[in-house]
Amino acid sequence: MKTAKIGIIGGSGLYKMEALKDVEEIEVSTPFGSPSDNLIMGNLAGNSVVFLARHGRNHTLLPSEVPYRANIYAMKKLGVKYIISASAVGSLKAEAKPLDMVVPDQFIDRTKNRISTFFGEGIVAHIAFADPVCHQLAQVLIDAIASLNLTDVTLHKSGTYVCMEGPAFSTKAESHLYRSWDATVIGMTNLPEAKLAREAEIAYATLALVTDYDCWHPDHDSVTVDMIIANLHRNATNAQKVIQETVKRLSDRPFVSDAHSALKYAILTQLDKAPQATKQKLELLLQKYL
Ligand SMILES: CSC[C@H]1O[C@H](OP(=O)(O)O)[C@H](O)[C@@H]1O
Ligand SMILES: Nc1ncnc2[nH]cnc12
DSSP states (O other): OOOOSEEEEEOTTOOOOTTOEEEEEEOOOBTTBOOSSOEEEEEETTEEEEEEETTTTTTOOOTTTSOHHHHHHHHHHTTOOEEEEEEEEEESSTTSOTTOEEOOOEEEEEOSSOOOOSOBTTBOBOOOOSSOSOHHHHHHHHHHHHHHOOTTOOEEOOOEEEEEOOSSOOOHHHHHHHHHTTOOEEESSHHHHHHHHHHTTOEEEEEEEEEEOTTTOTTSOOOOHHHHHHHHHHHHHHHHHHHHHHHHHHHHSOOOOGGGGTTTTTBOSOGGGSOHHHHHHTHHHHGGGO
8 A cells, every 4th residue: 555654634624635646546444434534645846645625525514523533643644743724714814814714723622512532431541731742743834834925914823723513603702702712713623633744753843724713803703604605715725835845845854753752651441451443443552552
């Protein structure tokens, strides 16, 4: 099987990478079911990468329906060590305007219906998640964005991403509440992905692309899909430039992330006493520790 060290998860508006060459579509099976879509292996400016459309290439999966575990497991199976996630977000701060880019360094979990762990069924692990984003990968992303001088785009080098359940957008009371928490952006997908990537010992960072001001801003209409779509296209074009530049930089200077050994001190269960079936199911994640 072909492998790639760099995985890209494309969110709303980013269903394919136009610059990807020598493309091969791979159907990956996992113990957690099928991923959102086939994974697309290819060559991006001379580097092997694998791309996955988070909601499927035709955007058929709700944020709550995205098979996050299968997606991350499939990336792991293909040898991925770094995931660059691209996501559409609403802005919770006046200074983060539509078309801006934010590289979040924190998350707040407001999801309700997500399974955000590979563990259970006899094997217990608690990964450290105080710093949910790989800061080295975030820095590569930041440097890539800064180097491109994109028109009409301000880069916000840090920020807190609120992950809500959806699919309905927030109420005004919720939006104001998140602002009172000093959160920067809001979306519906990144938190389970970041947790699972950490459990899979994959470095993870997000390129958050602002599409709207959610519903708190007195001078802007409350968010609708129409409004988001108006900005998704430009955001997707910019995102592809940023991802390509990030991939180049990452391939030139790969690094070891703390995320790559996240399970080292996380597993509580004595693995020699753990159920065989669970060990088998999680072998890909546990093999270093068995
Ligand atoms: C496009 S409206 C809301 C939808 O967009 C974001 O998706 P993604 O994070 O995959 O870019 C948001 O999380 C919602 O799923
Ligand atoms: N305002 C918003 N709330 C949640 N997810 C979003 N994705 C894009 N804009 C959003």
